[in-house]
Amino acid sequence: MIPQTFDYVRARNVGDALKALAAKDGTKVIAGGHSLIPLLKFRLAQPARLVDIGHLDELRGVTEVRRGAKIGAATTYRDLLESKLLAERYPIIAEVTSGIGDLQVRNKGTIGGGLAHADPAADMPAVMLALDAQLVLRSKRGKRTVAAREFFQGAFSTAMAEDELLIAIALPPLPRGAGTAYVSFEQAASGYALAGAAAVVKRSRSTVAHCTLAMTGISDRPYLVRAAEQLVGTQGLPDAIEHVAAQAAAGVEVNGDIHAPADYRRHLAVVAARRALQKAFVRSKK
Amino acid sequence: MPTLFGSGIKRREDPRLITGRATYTDDVKLPGLIYLAILRSPYAHAKLGKVDTKAAKAAPGVLAVYAGADITDRVVPVPCAWNVPNCNLKTPPHPLLAHQKVRYVGDGVAMVIAESRAAARDALDLIEVDYEPLKAVTDPERACQQGAPQLHADVPNNLAFTWVVAGGNADEAFAKAEAKVSLRIVQQRLLPTAMEPRAAVASYNAGTGQLTLWATSQNPHIHRFLCSVMLKIPEHRVRVIAPEVGGGFGSKIPCYADEVLACLASMDLGRPVKWTEDRSENYKATIHGRDHVEYVEMCGTRDGKITGLRTRVYAGLGGYASTAAPGVPTILHGLMYSGAYTIPNIHGTVHGVYTTATPVDAYRGAGRPEATYLIERLVDTLAREIGMDPVEVRRKNFIPKDAFPYTVATGLTYDSGNYHGTLDKALGMLDYGAFRAEQEKARQQGRYLGVGVSSYAEICGLGPSQVAGAVGFGGGLYDSAVVRVYPTGMVRVYIGTKPHGQGEETTFAQIVADEFGYPVESVEIVHGDTESTPQGWGTYGSRTTAVGGTAVKLAAQRVKEKAKKVAAHLLEANEADLEWKDDAWVVRGSPDKRKSFAEAALMANVAWNLPAGVEPGLEATAFFDPTNFVYPFGTHLCTVEVNPETGQVTVLRYIAVDDCGPPINPMIVEGQVHGGVIQGIGEALQEMAVYDAEGQLLTGTMMDYAVPKASQMPKIETAHTVTPSPVNPLGVKGVGETGTIASVAAVVNAVCDALAPLGIKHIDKPLTPARVWAAIQQAKGNGGGR
Amino acid sequence: MKRTVSLSVNGATRTAEVEPRALLAHVLRDDLDLTGTHIGCDTSQCGACTVLIDGRAVKSCTMLAVQAEGCQITTIEGLATNGNLHPLQQAFWEKHGLQCGFCTPGMIMTAVDLLAQNSNPSEGEIRHAIEGNYCRCTGYQNIVAAIQAAAATLRGATPARAAS
Structure with missing residues (x-):
């Protein structure tokens, strides 16, 4: 497996990388390379040039931002797992990350690389949706947040x-006392999600005050389940959770493949959603 | 002195392997090395038009480019080497590079030789090929129906052969039977996935006319023969070296076009040529395993006596008949239809069918896992039909231990066995009664626990050469050893078998060291190089120890006999007065008069003082041709819990009780069982090669083919009974394949047992969560099943 | 275009003329003759190519050699010190944690990283840690046992944690 030829530059700083991208000459960014290099090997991607940002300290690490956190795009999954700040404020990050790839992949793969690759069965995007993460993009033209x-x-x-x-x-603060959970069913070979659900639940006394549910692996992209709002105001009893979970793939065009035909995947979506909601509910503070 | 035989000593091959200093084929480097890459068909079935190699030839670093038409007249097509008789076998030519037609995705179409791996790979993209796509068919049952796409001009309905096995009168047995059960079973295609992909380094010396080929081979002597045939050069000018081989599981038995193309390129270009497969190339171009669609029936009495078994099997062969392919679903499968039982009436029909898919050949167990699986599924199905415990049905039908040697209805004579012994031991380890009670309790709570029994007998230690000839195998099945003793007494043993992970550098050294009273370190085992090793037939069919190990033992004995003559001469004693004690001969009654084996070896080698008529030197060759196969057996038990909501199967316990005769090295035997069982669990729960309607392999990488991972697999509990084989002086059988042969049925039986309350009788493997869930939905009448 | 890369491998500085597209695994094997690092797949699954980069286990088939400039690389050849086997190598030998040996170098390198993070892993933690290292021969059982044994050796006298 040998990629097509390409040129390679190691960016000295973010400005360098932006300059390379501004040329719009088929330059692609490489950080950990764990999404890109397999594509290069199969020649499914044939960029003219790679600009390497993997070693840039300014893009690595987790920093505290008021009650939230900011994660550099080139932070490895291993570094996410080792972040005390994330463990404290967003335990769902460690929960999802420990199941991404494998030990070696987590050592080199980066959160930004994974998100930019946008594999529809990747785990992390669902968590990003559930946490309402804000993705900071820069170009020579300026900076924007999506x-x-x-x-x-x-x-x-x-x-x-x-x-x-x-x-x-950028991760905004979680609602105070919220519980979170990520539950997925893995494709046996790749480890990607056949169905994955990320849930955030906050209780206020005896009722649910906030509920977010995001799904991955089901369709061509991760999505929020609007019906999650229906849990708000309920006591989070199994019936109410089931009612929301049942809508985890409602109105969604569900993928079917040799690992999970569409009917099974739809079913798994419901099970994953229910389990994630239940876990998040139990983990939320009364 | 305690013997080494039976001792679990550490492996002698390991130091180089754990330090990264072993040499696998792709590690071989030669001055002037150039690289070969092969362009493979993206179509499953197509007429081949023009293959335009002009641009590729002009690319930087490219030395030569060939299409099929360029070499057709220079080489002999890839031979099928197991021409099973009496089945109207048709083996149409298998060109080294496709000619006129491609017949599977991965069929070689052209090759590039270049100065670097990268240049060779780049040039593949510059070859333009005109394909006229034809319809594909990858299902063996559909492929032999009227109207299916035809692969080969002279093979109507793609029917490569129809082979029948019969004993007793099955039709009559079924007509009279009190109870009958039938199943349609799919034994899915599998990808062998030896961790080392295939590779070849070919080096032709135009001066001597000698061709040397380093290749990932389980049987270098077979490679030597087949290379000489395909290249039309004399066999004595071909040297094949199989260096370190990273697993095979059958996939490195065949001599493929690829390694022969490397040879051809080296002969043409006068430089050494290396070819190494990528994994995704391996999944298309290296043989697959299994691929049966089976209609199987069993009949018996209401009190559990099995009276008959019938099968109709469609065995997919892929686009061509690979090296040993016809023998796998026939000789190694159909002849084993009696399993561990006294089934008096058997009738089996096996149709070998060409399909537009990668060729299928021997894969760990080769035919016997398929046989055990269908028999053991039927036994469980019959037990349920007559309301009897599946364990009782097995007990009732086992070949009794005092009946050996026992000839089954298919004509094979099993050497030895004690089938009740392994069953009882396994049941005891599990506490079968307690599990059944727990299962009952769980069922009341809506949980689904199950236990699966698999009692097997298998045929291995291939085998008597006379039988090999009679069943169309294109070679002998004896094996060989040369034991060479150096003046210092150190020993090298050159063997005709080819270990590639099974540890014979250790176990064979144990055999020899025991013979000479040596520490194991004084004995080195040499294998894999046809230049130094005697004619042998390689490692497969769990034959290495039973056949090759016996040759080692016999050669060592011959050496010792000669050394004894020398010792007697030096001691001025009669041979008859010598006693072997630990490591020396001692004159009976005079314990201080002794000559060690090493002392005798020195004298034999320097020849200063030898008895009259004794030649100098100390070495001996032995060829051992067994009089029969050997038949290991055992019982495996598996308990599972099935999650009815998700269809996920969790293996709770896995118990393997095997009998392979006396173990030479129990640690190694254990390792073979572990690996075999996990491979079978992979087959039962997650491995499947899948083609789409166009014949594209959907499981073309490890992203989609679920090789078992550590985190997915259970711990195995092992135990053994020891019933020696009378077939060889070591009493040994084989254990390389038993795990795979037994475990597939154990797991599937367990899941079907767990789901029995839902009325589920059978689910085709692999029992992925999706399939189990679909079966549960169907059983509940909710639809959603497939 | 080829360029010179300078790599620190097993404590020594090595240079090679490589194209940017050259995978680290290929450069180690073909240019630096360190053939103990194996290649068993093309999708970053099997882990046969695992080496340590700055002490962390990485799949060298999923890294460009140019990316490794300035990093400390350790391959299986660099694991034994002064002719003494690393405790993991010793334990794989003693526990029969290998058969064909092809996956072994990568498996051991991953285990080095695991034990650096967790000196007393449970069976479950070991199985999770090596899920990116495929072995077709051993069924993993003796590999797990070997890693447990090596962990005990590396801990010295610390008693092993009960299996979970």
Whole structure:
């Protein structure tokens, strides 16, 4: 497996990378390379040039931003797992990350790379939707922020322009006392999600005050389940959760393949949604 | 002195493997090395038009480009080497590079030789091929129906052969039977997935006319023979070296076009040529396994006596008949239809069918897992039909231990066995009664627990050469060893078999060291190079120890006999007065008069003082041709819990009780069982090669073909009974394939047992969550099933 | 276009003329003659090519050699010190944690990283950690046992945690 030839530059800083992208000459960004290099090997991607941002300290690490957090786009999954701040404020990040790829992939793969790749069966995008993450994009033209909920536009397709670079992921604070959970069913070979559900539930005394549910692996992109709002105001009893979970794939065009025919995948969506909601509910503070 | 035989000593091959200093084929480097890449058909079935290689030839670094038409007259097509008789076998030519037609995705179409791997790969993209696509058919049952796409001009209905096995009168048995059950079983295609992909390095010396081929081969002597045939050069000018081989599981038995193309390129270009497969290339171009659609029936009495078994099997062969392919679903499958039982009436029909898919050949167990699976599924189905415990049905039909040697209805004579022994031991380990009670309790709580039993007998230790000839195998099945003792007493043993993970560098050294009273370190086992090893037939069919190990033992004994003559001479004693003690001969009654084996070896090698008539030197060759196959057996038990909501199967316990005769190295035997069982669990739960309607392999990479991972697999509990085989002096059988042969049925039986309350009788493997869930939905009448 | 890359491998600086597209695994094997690192797949699944990059296990078939400039690379050949086997190598030998040996170098390198993070992993944690290393021969059982044994050796006298 040998990629097509390409040129390679190692960016000295973000400005360097933006300059390379501004040329719009078929330059692609590489960080961990764990989404891109397999495509290069199969010659499914044939960029003229790679600009490497993997080693840029300014793009790595997790920082505290008021009650939230900012994650550099080139932060590896391993670094996410080792972040105390994330463990404290967003335990769902460790929960989802420990199941991404494998030990070696997590050592090198980056959160930004994974999100920009926009695999419709990737786990992390669902969590980003559930947390209402804001993706910070930069180009020579300037900087803008796109909500994760707007970012994913289809299979392997995002809101990023050709000259833009994902530089950080900003996580707004979770509602106080909220519980979170990510539940997925893995495809046995690839480990990608046949169906994955990320849930955020906040209780206020005996009723649910806030509920978000995001799904991945079901369709051509991750999505929010609008029906999650219907849990708000309920006591979060099994029936109410089931009612919401049952709508996890409602109105969605569900993928079918050799690993999970569409009817089964739709069913798994419901099960994953229910389990995620239940876990998040139990984990939320009364 | 304690013997090494029976001792679980550490493996002698490991130090180089754990330090990264072993040499696998792709590690071989030669001065002036150039690289070969093969363009493979993206179509499953197409007429081949013009293959335009002009641009590729002009690309930088490219030395030569060939299409099929360029080489057709220079080489002999890839031979099928197992021409099973009496079945009207048709093996149409299998060109080294496709000619006029391609017959599966992955069929070689052209080749490039270039200065670097990258240049060779780049040039593949520059070859333009005109394909006229034809309809594909990858299902063996559909492929032999009227109107199916035809692969080969002279093979009507793609029917490569129809082979029948019969014993007793099955039709009569079924007509009279009190109870009958039938199943349609699909034994899915599998991808062998040896962790090392195939590779070849060919180096032709135009001066001597000698061709040397390093290749990923389980049987270098067979490769030597087939290369010489295909290249039309004398066999004694071909040297094949199988260096370290990273697993085979049958997929490195065949001699493929690819390694022969590397040879051809080296002969033409006068430089050494390397070819190495990518994994995705491996999944298309290296043989697959299994691929049966089966209609099977069993009949018996209401009190559990099996009276008959009938089968109709469609065995997919893929686009061509691979090296051993016709023998796998016939000799190694149909002849085993009696399993561990006294089934008096058997009738089996096996149709070998060409399909527009990668050729199928021997894959771990090769025919016997398929046989065990269908028999054990039928036994469970019959047990349920007559309301009897499946364990009781097995007990009632086992060949009794005092009946051996026992000839089954298919004509095979099993050597030895104690089938009740392994069953009882396994049941005891599980506490079968307690599990049944727990299962009953769980059922009341809406949980689905199940236990699966698989009692098997298998045929291995291939085998008597006379039988090989009679069943059309294109070679012998004896094996060989040369034991060479150096002046210092150190020993090298050159063997005709080809270990590639099974540990014979250790176990064979144990055999020899015991013979000479040596520490194991004094003995080295050499294998894989046809230049130094005697004619042998390789490692497959769990034959290496039973056949090759016996040759080692016999050669060592011959050496020892000669050394004893020398020792007697040096001791000025009669041979008859010598006693072997630990590592030396001692004159009976005079314990201080002793000569060690090493002392005798020195004298034999320097020849200063030898008895009259004894030649100098100390080495011996033995060829061992067994009089029969050997028949390992055992019982495996698996318990599972099925999640009815998701269809997920969790293996709770897996118990393997096997009898392969006396183990030479119990640690290695254990390892073989572990690996075999996990491979079978993979087959039962998750592995499947899938083609779409156009004949595209949908499981073309490890992203879609579910090779078992550590996190997905259970722990195996193992135990053994020991019933020696009378067929060889070591008493040994084989254990390389038993795990796979037994485990598939154990797991599927367990899941079907768990789901029995829902009325589910059978689900085709692999029992993926999706399939189990669909079966549950169908059983509940909710639709959603397939 | 080829360029010179300078790599720090097993404590020594090595240079090679490579194209940017050259995979680290190929450069280690073909240019630096470190053939202990194997290639078993093309989709970053099997882990036979695992090496340590700055102490972390990485699949060298999914990394460009040019990306590795400036990093400390350790391959299986660099694991034994002064002729003494690493405790993991020793344990794989003693526990029969290998058969054909093809997956072994990568498996061991991943285990090095695991034990650096977790000195007393449970069976479940080990199985999770090596899920990116495929072995077709052993059924994993003795590999797990080997890693547990090596962990005990590396811990010294610390008693093993009960299996979970």
